[in-house]
Amino acid sequence: MNKKKKIDITLKVNGEEVTYSVEPHTNLLRALRDNFNWDVKCGCEAGECGTCTVLLDGIAVKSCLTLAAACEGHEIWTNKGLGYADRLASRLQDAFVECGSVQCGFCTPGFIVVGVDYLKRGGKADRKEIKKAISGNLCRCTGYVKIVDAIYKVAKEIEEGALA
Ligand code: FES
Ligand code: FES
Secondary structure (H helix, E strand, C coil), X not given: CCCCCCEEEEXXXXXXXXXXXXXXXXXHHHHHHHCCCCCCCCCCCCCCCCCCEEEECCXXXXXXXXXXXXXXXXXXXXXXXXXXXXXXHHXXXXXXXXXXXXXXXXXXXXXHHHHHHHHHCCCCCCHHHHHXXXXXXXXXXXXXXXXXXXXXXXXXXXXXXXXX
């Protein structure tokens, strides 16, 4: 039997140091899901839907296009972890509910992570810019307007100092 050799990688996931055993070609999406991070969704696994998006050292990346082994020593945050640990992310999650931005919810973790990335980079309450920021993510249910509304709402709150 041709058993593929596994390697151990150590990284930080949602604030906790973990060691995952992965095959050299395993993508970060599979490594995370194989280790119970089921809030990271697997859609196309080809870089097209964005539902697998996580923060890698603070920057939104599509985990299906990221080699797990390349994440050795790096820091990953998923939507779930961000919701517990990050006030802005938690506020954005609430705003998604308030604005009716969630229908089936499959795309939501990716949009939240992309929204967090946008807001943390100082993204403004500007619908055009928000649309650009989320353009790598797909939603088959909402028509996007309410997703933009939620990110806009939190951006506005930041601008008004309500989240200081
Ligand atoms: S599952 Fe990664 S972009 Fe679709
Ligand atoms: S809410 Fe269903 S895919 Fe976006």
